[in-house]
Amino acid sequence: MERERPPQAARPRAAPSECARGSSRARSEAKPSEVHSSRIAAARARLLAGFAELGLPAQPDRIEALLQLACLLERWGQRINLSGHRDLDSIVSRLILDAAALAVHLPAVASLVDLGSGAGFPGLPIAVLRPECALLLVEAREKRHHFQRAAVRELELGNVEAVCGRAEHVEVRPRAAVIAQAVAQPSRALGWMTPWAEIGGWLALPGGERPPEIAAHPSRNPVRVVAYTVPAGGPKRTLWLGRRVL
Numbered sequence: 598m599e600r601e602r603p604p605q606a607a608r609p610r611a612a613p614s615e616c617a618r619g620s621s622r623a624r625s626e627a628k629p630s631e632v633h634s635s636r637i638a639a640a641r642a643r644l645l646a647g648f649a650e651l652g653l654p655a656q657p658d659r660i661e662a663l664l665q666l667a668c669l670l671e672r673w674g675q676r677i678n679l680s681g682h683r684d685l686d687s688i689v690s691r692l693i694l695d696a697a698a699l700a701v702h703l704p705a706v707a708s709l710v711d712l713g714s715g716a717g718f719p720g721l722p723i724a725v726l727r728p729e730c731a732l733l734l735v736e737a738r739e740k741r742h743h744f745q746r747a748a749v750r751e752l753e754l755g756n757v758e759a760v761c762g763r764a765e766h767v768e769v770r771p772r773a774a775v776i777a778q779a780v781a782q783p784s785r786a787l788g789w790m791t792p793w794a795e796i797g798g799w800l801a802l803p804g805g806e807r808p809p810e811i812a813a814h815p816s817r818n819p820v821r822v823v824a825y826t827v828p829a830g831g832p833k834r835t836l837w838l839g840r841r842v843l
Contacts, residue, residue, distance in 0.1 A: 640664060640689045643829055647694040650828035651701050653726070662725045662752050663693050669748055670716060677740050679716040695827045695834075696722035699778075699803055702823045702836050706730060706773035710793050712764040713737075713780035717745040719803075720776075724757045731756050733772060737763040764789045774799035783809035783837070791816050794841040801838055808835040816843040 641664055648655045667688045674683040682688050696719030703709075703723070710733040711720030717734055724732040734757065736742045742761040749757045760767055764777075775790040775798065783802055790800050800817055802809055808822045823836040 636685050637664065637668070640667060640685050643686070643689050644693065647690075647697065647828035651694075651698055653697060653701065659725055663689075663697075663722060665752055666717075666721055666725070666748055667693055669751055670744070673744050673747070677744070679741055679744055680718075690829050690831060691827075692718045693722050694829055695719070695831060697726060698825055698827045698831070698834065699723075699836065700726050702825055703776070703801055704774060704799050704838070706799060708772040709733070709774040709776065710735060710770070710772040712775060712777040712786075712789060712793065714741075714745070716741050717748055717759075719778060721745070721748055721752075721754070721757065724754050725752070728756055731772075732758070733770065734759045735764050735767060736761065764793065769793055771795045772798065774801060776801040776803070778803045783811055787811065787814070787817065787839075791841055796841055796843075798841050799838060800841060801836060804835045804837060806833040806835065809837055811837060811839070816841060818842050 641660065644660055644663060645655050648660070667685055670679065670688050670692075671683065671685050673679055680688070680692065682691050699719050700723045707729070708731040709723065711723075712735050714720045714734040714736045720732050720734045724730070734745050736745060736759070739761060742759055745759040748754070749759060769792045771793055773795055775793045777786045777790050780786050781789070783804070786802060787800060790802075794800055802811070811819060817839045819837070819839045821838050823838065824833070825836070826833050
C-alpha cells in the first residue's frame with residue numbers, strides 16, 4: 598500500500614515588486630477615461646485662455662468644434678504622419694491657436710482658398726471661426742486630403758470644400774482671398790497664389806518674426822505687414838497682405 602505523504606507547507610507568495618504595485622495603483626487610480634477627460638479639460642482651458650488673449654469671443658460651439666478637430670488630428674496622428682504636432686496640447690497651442698491668431702488679422706471676406714493646406718491648417722480653424730466664409734482647401738498629399746475630408750464630415754463644416762491636387766495643376770477657382778502658409782519661398786508662393794485671387798482680392802502670406810521680402814510685381818499691390826504673437830507663449834509672426842490688380 599502506498600504510504601500517505603505528509604502535506605507540504607504552502608509556499609508563501611512573493612510580495613509584488615514596487616514597480617508592479619505602482620503600476621497597479623496607477624491603473625486603479627487613473628482610468629483611461631479619466632486621463633482623457635483631464636487632457637480635454639486642460640486643452641479647453643488653453644483654448645479659452647488663448648481666445649481671451651486674442652480678444653475673441655469664447656463661443657461654446659466653436660470651442661468644442663476646435664477641440665473636436667484637435668482630438669481627431671491626435672487620433673489620426675497615431676497611425677499616419679500628418680503633422681509634426683501629434684499630442685493634444687501641442688495641436689491646440691501650435692496649430693489651432695496659431696490659426697486663430699492669424700484669423701484675427703485676415704480681412705473679412707466671403708470666400709478664401711488655403712493653398713498647400715496640409716492637414717487643414719490654418720484653413721479648418723478659420724472655417725470654424727468664420728462660418729460665413731466659404732473655404733476651399735487645396736492639398737496635393739492624399740493622406741492629408743483624406744484627413745481634411747474626414748474633419749469636414751465629423752465637424753459638419755458646410756462651408757468647407759477640400760480639393761486634392763497641386764495648386765498650379767488643378768482647375769483655378771478664384772476667391773476673395775488666398776492664403777499659403779509655408780509652402781515655398783515668398784516670390785514663388787505668390788506666383789501660385791495670384792491666379793487664385795479675384796481681381797482686387799487679397800493675397801495673404803504668413804511668415805515668421807521677420808516679414809518676407811516681396812519683390813514688386815505688376816499683378817499685385819502690397820497693402821501692409823501685420824506683426825502679431827501667437828497666444829499661450831507662442832512665437833512671433835508676421836502677415837504680408839496685398840491685393841491682386843491684374
